[in-house]
Amino acid sequence: MCKSCVITTEEPNWWLTPPAEASCFIGGIEQEPSAERANGWDREPVVATAELVTAATAHLARQSGPTLVRFADPAGLADWVASLLLRDRLLRPERPLGLATGRTMEPVYAALARQVNDLPPAKRQELRKRWCSFNLDAYVGLDRADPRSFAAEMASRLTTPLGLDPERVHLPDGQAADPHAAAECYAAQLAATGGIGLQLLGLGLNGHVGFNEPPCEADASCRCLELSPATRHQNAEAFGGNPEAVPGRAISLGLREILAAERLLLVVTGEAKAEVLARALREPPTPELPASWIQLHPRALVVADGAAASLLDASRDQGESLA
Ligand code: GLP
Numbered sequence: 001m002c003k004s005c006v007i008t009t010e011e012p013n014w015w016l017t018p019p020a021e022a023s024c025f026i027g028g029i030e031q032e033p034s035a036e037r038a039n040g041w042d043r044e045p046v047v048a049t050a051e052l053v054t055a056a057t058a059h060l061a062r063q064s065g066p067t068l069v070r071f072a073d074p075a076g077l078a079d080w081v082a083s084l085l086l087r088d089r090l091l092r093p094e095r096p097l098g099l100a101t102g103r104t105m106e107p108v109y110a111a112l113a114r115q116v117n118d119l120p121p122a123k124r125q126e127l128r129k130r131w132c133s134f135n136l137d138a139y140v141g142l143d144r145a146d147p148r149s150f151a152a153e154m155a156s157r158l159t160t161p162l163g164l165d166p167e168r169v170h171l172p173d174g175q176a177a178d179p180h181a182a183a184e185c186y187a188a189q190l191a192a193t194g195g196i197g198l199q200l201l202g203l204g205l206n207g208h209v210g211f212n213e214p215p216c217e218a219d220a221s222c223r224c225l226e227l228s229p230a231t232r233h234q235n236a237e238a239f240g241g242n243p244e245a246v247p248g249r250a251i252s253l254g255l256r257e258i259l260a261a262e263r264l265l266l267v268v269t270g271e272a273k274a275e276v277l278a279r280a281l282r283e284p285p286t287p288e289l290p291a292s293w294i295q296l297h298p299r300a301l302v303v304a305d306g307a308a309a310s311l312l313d314a315s316r317d318q319g320e321s322l323a
Pocket residue numbers: 100101102103104105136137201202203204209210211231235
């Protein structure tokens with residue numbers, strides 16, 4: 001049976017100290033919550049190889065899976081996630097921050113801009129000086145200045161409001177004549193930094209993370225790939241509601257780079273994502289549901305609103321495991 005608990009503000013690790021109104025579920029194994037178990041941040045990150053995936057999958061039954069923090073209040077969720085990003089940049093600047101785009105992240109970046117604005121000027125300067133981020137993905141064929149591009153989205157939601165140097169906000173080059181070479185170049189650029197520290201992730205309705213469309217193996221690396229009809233449909237809003245107008249290809253970090261991050265922070269909101277989130281956390285990891293690979297990561301945190309976590313709550317009520 002799954003144990004549920006509230007991590008209190010006495011929790012020694014700032015990283016996993018949700019406000020009192022949030023519920024924190026430690027999925028899978030019934031045990032007393034402890035700082036070590038709750039955050040798990042002291043363990044080594046995953047480097048995805050076929051062997052490791054096989055071994056880790058075999059061990060899953062004995063592991064408790066990602067930690068889920070649920071917020072009833074979406075504004076509280078955005079504020080807390082933003083504060084994690086901010087603390088990551090101020091306290092752990094050695095490795096770059098991995099960023100995501102999408103509607104889920106809009107209130108997060110708005111909250112981050114407010115929090116940065118509230119910083120003392122010296123801290124704000126420090127943040128700007130230390131900033132380094134790598135976005136997950138970019139459409140192929142869209143000009144950076146095109147308002148529908150992820151580069152434009154990051155510029156308007158992050159770079160400009162935070163006063164960041166655009167050179168420190170990295171995205172794949174979707175305009176490159178050879179997007180396959182651009183993907184390799186992006187992976188090399190990221191590798192040269194030592195890889196992602198904290199990776200922010202959204203969740204696609206079909207279970208994608210970044211643009212890793214199903215089926216996707218856990219060791220898939222950064223590449224240029226075809227977008228599925230489901231994803232083009234999901235993202236059509238920014239293209240006048242026409243899925244055909246959504247670019248057919250994208251460059252995306254792969255599960256390899258994502259799982260190699262020190263920490264994962266998956267943010268999921270809205271009822272429409274409830275089923276895919278429950279499957280991603282409860283079903284055995286599978287290429288058919290790329291987000292399910294995050295179960296293999298020792299330091300994965302899932303932050304969801306009540307609507308997105310509704311099926312996980314149901315499983316708890318029925319005494320089932322979350323993992
Ligand atoms: C998009 C992006 C992802 C994003 C996800 C969820 O297609 N490639 O990085 O996190 O799908 O998007 P949204 O938050 O709009 O639902």
